[in-house]
Amino acid sequence: MTGRRLWFVVPEGIDDPARVSGGNVFDARVAEGLRRLGWDVRWVVAGPDAASRAALGRVPTGGLVLVDGLVARGAVAALAAAAGRLRLAVLVHMVTAAFDDADPAELENERRMLASVNLVVATSAWTRDELVSRALVAPDRVVVATPGSDAAPLSIGTATGGSLLCVGVVAPHKGQDLLVDALAALGPGWTCTIAGSVAADPGFVRRIAAHAAEAGLAERITWAGVVHGRALDALYARADLLVAPSRTESYGMAVGDALRRGIPVVATRVGGIPEAVQPGRAAILVPPDRPAALGDALRRWMADPALRADLTARARDEGPRRRGWIETAGAVDRALRSLP
Known part of the structure; x- marks a missing residue:
């Protein structure tokens, strides 16, 4: 051998x-x-x-x-x-x-x-x-x-901070239902792209899509499905903030990918996510399974230009040095x- x-x-x-x-x-x-x-x-x-x-x-x-x-x-x-x-x-x-x-x-x-x-x-x-x-x-x-994470150019983002991105299979453990709950109470000024397979739990997908429609969010949430390669790079390039609302997460590769591109993160403090955001200067962590806490963090992000500028500057500084x-x-x- x-x-x-x-x-x-x-x-x-x-x-x-x-x-x-x-x-x-x-x-x-x-x-x-x-x-x-x-x-x-x-x-x-x-x-x-x-x-x-x-x-x-x-x-x-x-x-x-x-x-x-x-x-x-x-x-x-x-x-x-x-x-x-x-x-x-x-x-x-x-x-x-x-x-x-x-x-x-x-x-x-x-x-x-x-x-x-x-x-x-x-x-x-x-x-x-x-x-x-x-x-x-x-x-x-x-x-x-x-x-x-792969080397990647820094995100361009938008001037308003309202371009939100969530990446991961659409399933209960990833918590997209919690994100929809939080967005329903967020107010104007944002759009959200949810990228990930919808085949793992079709019933879960139907329920949260129906909830989003009932809450009047259908035109502001894009269900992108499985995205990879240049198409995924394009989603990151125009994102201002990555949201990771997981209930269970061993690490959170999307978190690392976002930070590598200089994109701040709002995520749940669960599993390996605290490791993924290290040194943590460009992330807001909230308790898991708490849509109100997630919504509060998103409202802070949307309402405070100084907070957005500070977290984005920190993410852009740390990104090129990530593992x-x-x-x-x-x-x-x-x-x-x-x-x-």
């Missing part, structure tokens, strides 16, 4: 623009960074347990395998079967047990999956701490590789090299 060869098991559709996600972006950027650091990274696209078992079966004995957590949760038996033959690491983007409505079967799959691997790579310190505090992983088996993806890949590189 080549000393620095890595089999990276990723979800089906990882290259599909219609299925873009933070996890897929993370995987792609880490793979690219590891190649730059001298690794021979071999993509293994796998789905359900049987497909994963077949894919892992083609890796030579002693091979080093990094498995995306989304695949790993559906491939518990395959990982258990390969555990004695391969060196296994899993990349954990989110802790299932952190969701209040988590399915007991999924919780058990998570526990069994984590027990089968030699190393866990968590995408935030919060994720690591959740895994350890819930006794899912021993502290010496988990390392942190915080997401980076890049090569640093993320470096953390994964060191973790993988630690495996015997």
